[in-house]
Amino acid sequence: MGNLRTKDLSKIGYHNDQLRSLVIGIASKNYKHHSKQQLLDLLVQIKNDPESFLGDELAGKIAEKVIGKVAGPSFKTYDLMDEASPCKIYGGKHIESSAKKQMELATLLPVSVQGALMPDAHMGFGLPIGGVLATHNAVIPYAVGMDIGCRMALTIIDETDGFLRRSEYQIKQALKNWTHFGMEGSLEVRQEHEVLDSPVFGQIPFLKPLRGKAVKQLGTSGGGNHFVEFGEIELAENNSLGLPAKKYTALLSHSGSRGLGAAIAKHYTQVAINTCKLPRHAQQLAWLDMDSEAGQEYWLTMTLAGDYARACHQRIHANLLKALGLKALRVVENHHNFAWKDTLADGRQVIIHRKGATPAHQGELGIIPGSMTTPAYLVMGKGIEGALYSASHGAGRAMSRQKAKDSMTVSAMKKMLSAAGVKLIGGTVEENPQAYKDIETVIEAQHALVDIQGKFLPRIVRMNKE
């Protein structure tokens, strides 16, 4: 027998994890002399007419499971709508047309209620980065993104900006000792957080083997554009934090749900693509019905990934503050890759997906970072429904990673950092400031969506190396 993978089984409509484990178990022990194709043919026959296999010793076991757990058709087929649901675009002048096309396609889904495109938008899988989509009773894994719960956290510290100059060496040491980037490895000190005790790890079978990695990766950061940085923040007059308008030292982090969230995203993206059949060019926008078992499971595990991402930031901030003997005055944090249940002004209940977009309900605080040498903004939402209560999640990439590599040298980047007075630990030319759109332009394009409450300037930045 050729090696039978869960992927092969998904293709022929075997989506249930328990069912797939059963099939692989039986196949490896009892169908050794079948070719992979013979076996798949048999499995298709069982799927199509399980009743006729109930008398069979081995196939009967699979047939029973098919009848019990996954009765009915294994997928549904849908067409796009003739007319798109409404979609406002902010800062459209600076958005590539491919991202706009992706957004348009999303608003043609039969489950689509309304869309919005943020000024930092660029092309992604399924929904563009910077895309916001409200749906009716459906959740689209690719409209949340691969890094579920990717988020920002800002701690405003009880120190003036003078602390950054006085304690540069200690801050660098603390960043080296208490942050960890990249796929491999972990912090040296084992981290603890209540999220690791979540019953969801026990409820969803495929999460069980992921918990060990989640324990190891707690309090770490990812790669790419993720960072942990100290800088100064100048708060505006009458800011909603209730703090005096002056400069403070602040800690800002950008990170997500690591391997745990990636595995969850991957799993349910596959389930959605296998069970919700759309015209080919829209297939990546496959959804899970919120009333289905898979939809409920995605919601549960997406929430766990979001909580885990939050826990990572909490550990990062707690570790660094403790190492440096600092006290937090305020914390502002927000997911920017996630889905929420929300209500539109006319009372319609919707699922709002934000894939690289900051929640910006009336009075809601959020953080919009620029790049390693440019400001991040502390913003307060104005609750604009046309934007689905959202704002951008950053400046947005102006260049692909490859283009950024080709157009910038290490020494030119060092000069840029030095001119900006920013110290960088790790990092790559792929994340050089010129690879990003101008944050001031992007902020200006969404002045109708958010008010500026503070301006943060990075000073000592740590990012992933290579």
Place this chain on the structure above:
DNA sequence: ATGTCC
């Protein structure tokens, strides 16, 4: 973004 193919 990511145990970049269970």
